[in-house]
Amino acid sequence: MITQNIVFIGAGNMARALIAGLRLQGVTGEQIQVHAPSIVHRDALAEEFGIRSLPAAAQRLPTNSVVIYAAKPKQISSVLALWRQVFADAGVLFLSVAAGVGSARIAAELDAGSAIVRSMPNTPAQVGAGATALYARDSVNTAQRQTAAAIMSSVGQIYWLSDELLMDAVTALSGSGPAYVLLFLEALEDAAVLQGLDRPTARALALQTVLGTAQMAAASVLSPTELRHQVTSPGGTTAAGLAAWEEHLRPLAQRALAAAAERSRALGGAKKDVP
Ligand SMILES: NC(=O)C1=CN([C@@H]2O[C@H](COP(=O)(O)OP(=O)(O)OC[C@H]3O[C@@H](n4cnc5c(N)ncnc54)[C@H](OP(=O)(O)O)[C@@H]3O)[C@@H](O)[C@H]2O)C=CC1
Ligand SMILES: O=C(O)[C@@H]1CCC=N1
Numbered sequence: 001m002i003t004q005n006i007v008f009i010g011a012g013n014m015a016r017a018l019i020a021g022l023r024l025q026g027v028t029g030e031q032i033q034v035h036a037p038s039i040v041h042r043d044a045l046a047e048e049f050g051i052r053s054l055p056a057a058a059q060r061l062p063t064n065s066v067v068i069y070a071a072k073p074k075q076i077s078s079v080l081a082l083w084r085q086v087f088a089d090a091g092v093l094f095l096s097v098a099a100g101v102g103s104a105r106i107a108a109e110l111d112a113g114s115a116i117v118r119s120m121p122n123t124p125a126q127v128g129a130g131a132t133a134l135y136a137r138d139s140v141n142t143a144q145r146q147t148a149a150a151i152m153s154s155v156g157q158i159y160w161l162s163d164e165l166l167m168d169a170v171t172a173l174s175g176s177g178p179a180y181v182l183l184f185l186e187a188l189e190d191a192a193v194l195q196g197l198d199r200p201t202a203r204a205l206a207l208q209t210v211l212g213t214a215q216m217a218a219a220s221v222l223s224p225t226e227l228r229h230q231v232t233s234p235g236g237t238t239a240a241g242l243a244a245w246e247e248h249l250r251p252l253a254q255r256a257l258a259a260a261a262e263r264s265r266a267l268g269g270a271k272k273d274v275p
Helices: 013-024 039-049 073-088 103-109 123-127 142-153 164-175 177-194 199-219 224-231 237-269
Strands: 006-009 032-035 052-054 066-069 093-096 115-120 130-136 156-160
Touching (some): 006 013, 013 032, 013 039, 039 052, 066 142, 103 115, 115 142, 115 164, 123 130, 130 164, 142 156, 164 177, 164 237, 177 199
Parallel strands (some): 006 066, 032 052, 066 093, 093 115
């Protein structure tokens, strides 16, 4: 059970997904505060989820609080300068979801010994189906690791990384991945409409096919390749469709993940805020 005070810096898509997931899992509104420059955005979240809106950077926090950084990577230096003071308080944990920003850079901008966990969640967190990778610096104690794990587990599956360098690959896969799947859904829907289906039927069938297949793969001991073979009769319709996918899909996936990982490395490279 999560009993800590949790403060979100940022009131955008990722903060919203995590707050929704945490509230769904029974974290109380009293435990959660959200800060963002826009009063409209932070008050909208406060009202929707029954949490507290924080107008400025906190100066003190209760022992064992967690500060979740959910603003953009490019703002992190200026934000840390304002929030640095709260990390002098006992046990305050800094949990970042910022793409690309390495924990060593965060440590350099807070006190060197600050407890910092870097993570990469994804937006299915908003329905409790997130995938989050976590990396803890040596300064993070066991209780703090458990807290970070409990927060992210409350919105889906978690995976600890022992090598922080892998975070760029994770960001390219599961962090950005929901957008790839949604683009795939759009493409399937559009293609089905071209084949004569009406749009609502095309959307519903495409969505249930992706959902059902993911559930089947998650429940099965067979590999995706073995399950694919079960669908594919020799000389049948699937084989005809797969031939078209096979020609482009694997090289495309490699290019897409390489480009996203490269962007992750670039986002983290800046020592100071950059556009
Ligand atoms: N979206 C995603 O799928 C994922 C995003 N991430 C990471 O999550 C983080 C947030 O991304 P996302 O939610 O998409 O971005 P959004 O643009 O939706 O939200 C960014 C939020 O940061 C706030 N902000 C801007 N400046 C400050 C500041 N000085 N102090 C406090 N808050 C500030 C904005 O405030 P205001 O409301 O006032 O404009 C806004 O609420 C990023 O670091 C991203 O890399 C990680 C995994 C997945
Ligand atoms: O596009 C981005 O930068 C963020 C990080 C992972 C998903 N969205």
